[in-house]
Amino acid sequence: MAKSKSLGPDTMGTRFYKWLDERLALSTMAGFLSKKTVPQHKHSHWYYWGGITLTFLIVQFITGILLLIYYKPGPDAFESVRFITYELEFGWFIRGLHHWSANLMLLALFIHMFSVFFMRAYRRPREFGWWTGVLLLLITLGFAFSGYLLPFDELSYFATKIGLDVAESLPLIGPALAAIARGGTDVTYLTIQRFFTLHIIVLPLIILGILTIHLVLILKHGNASPPSEEAKPKNKRKEIKFFWDFFVKDITMWLLALNFLILVTILFPPQLGSPADPLAPAPEGIHPEWYFMSQYQFLKIFGNILPGAIGEFISIGLMACALLLWAIVPLIDNTGKAGKRAKAATYIGLLSIVILVVLTAWAYLAI
């Protein structure tokens, strides 16, 4: 309240602000945010990637809602996507934005995750920020997998079928898990119905919850400085105010990201293949989207070394262990200082990038 007194002349605007302030404690929030600062150093540009990821997520929500107006899960799924793409005015544009923002969101998320990793932003007290971030990555991959089936064309059908076959090979829970996801023994309209529910209700609710926690934690702890910056004496470190100095740059980056999104959408609007036909053979050279390519190649390699269910089980087990190791990095590198543990974390990070890049490239070359 004290702050609202300094708003200047008693105009309608200031009276309205006071009215809102009294009920919503705007001044308290503004006071809190006005004190927030962001470290300024030569690696500051990595801070933008979280915001860029969020921008693409917002585009996902908006375009997803618009697609919902015409999309029909079930037997009409393919026809409704064909109508959206080829007949509905600017339907191709909305679908293109949804398709490309999903891909770009994953790309931004990977960049954000690795930048956070190398800045050691998972260290005390930011461990929960890291864990919620890893969860957000998994949910986003879940969004990608469940959304891919929805057009129900040839490619999406076979990609989902192969994906669920992999899940089925897990011991004990595998068959049950795959059956629940499929709604039977094969990928059918029932599977679309299930994936649709997952894609538009279950996952959005979860992502909103976890994202809120993630953002609140960032507000609480602020942006972490990289170790090279932390090593400097306090008076040598530079900071800028979050409002408006950093936020303005953040908005600029969001707008540039949007511009890039629109550019790729108009240059490469997604098409639609032939309708899914379970009786037809899988198209030649079928493969998952780029973000699943490394896992796909890993499974292939293990399948060659150890054919059969055992090979699949071990490879999935190894991937799960790798993910677990990735998640517990804050517990390994927990001293807050340079040393053996910090070095181990650096090696884990570098090795992860090398493995992801090499396996993805290998997978594409092997098609």
Added chain:
Amino acid sequence: MNYPVWVVPVIGSGWVIGIIAIIHILISHFAVGGGIYLAFAERKARKENRKDWLEIIQKHSRFFLYLTIVAGAMTGVAIWFSIALSSPEATSALIHNFVLGWASEWTFFIIEITAIIVYYYTWNRVSAKKHEAVGWIYAISAWMSLFIINGILTFMLDPGKGWLSVAGTGAEPSKFWEAFFNPTYFPSLLMRTLVCITLAGLFAMVTASRINEEKEPKLKEQIVKWSAKWLMPAFALIPVAALWYYLMLPQANKDLFKLGVSTIGQGIFTQLTRNAVFLIFASIILFFIAYVFLWRHPKSVKLSHALLIILLAFSIIGVTEHMREMMRKPYVIGNYMYSNGIRKFDAEKFNSEGYLRNTIWTTEESKTTWHIQDTMTSEESDNLSSPIQPDLYRGELMFRGQCIACHTTNGYRSISKLLKGRDEASIRSIIDMLHEYKEDSPYRKFMPPLVGTKGEVDALIKYLDSLINKIDQ
């Protein structure tokens, strides 16, 4: 086919021009707008006796000189090289029809480069009045070169009825002014001038961003804000200019725009609409960035930001120029010359006499053989010991002459990809459609007719079949 064919694999010759031209357009429009900017900025600084401003303007003129004279001139010459190789017929037509235009353009260009060199090297060496005068000479001559080139570029989209009525008669120069001030001339000139002014403001950010905000915060704020104002005319008037331009377009071009609203289609069917959608969004985004960042927080502008914003402008210019190219389809010079260099009025002649017969790039022996084959009656051909097979060499020549201006075998607009899965009969049906070129053919909207005798068309089909289905003769 009076000239050799330039075969550029993967990207095709069109993109060689495209890449060079987009870079050149960015720099050349800055060369026009930046000249006006320098003249106004110097006048303001001198009027207000701002020595700090003059120092910045001098620095900016050095950056301007290097960029426009070196990169601008080099890419300009490169355009001539690439268009002469890629579209020699069209280049020849433009040279012959606009002798006066080119001569004037080059005159203004010479004045322009002389003036900017004098402008830069006479800072603090001649009186303020003289220096300002040189700045204005540069600004006016640079804009005049735009005034001229705009006439030639817009002519290519729509030469106007007057010029078309004499096209091919040898009396084309008598309609020079009608061709020059064609229907889209003025809206295009307005649009380009606005783009020039916008780029002047954006490129000024490169110099302004280098001012140290801690040592000279006020100066940085003033220069960034003053430069940001240069974006305002475009934001206010470009929608009007674009609408004016659209209204002046020939009906066929307007129809192409409308196609993509309701259908995604394939290839260039909807490319125009898609590009237009991008332009609208990108312009709004540029407006917001300019307002939020440059106008409200001028001191935060760093070199990396300035370059990113210029990159955004670059994408807008690239897409606009791509649109301009696409809009002309199926012509390279509206209603006169098809995009593969064949003049509209020659099509009938090539159908009856043969396309390759009218080229100087095949041997007389081949021409004679082909002519005998084409004029043979069915009775005569039945009596031959072995039936005549359309030869692949002839088909390849047809492909190079009529398709390669827009298509590549395996890269951009790949013919292998476009015809994938088709057998010979299916390739024939599509080629026949292009050859017959009926009024209701969907290809008429963006592809030239396929011209030639039956023997030539057969040879092309054979060649395409061998290319797609990997069969040897």
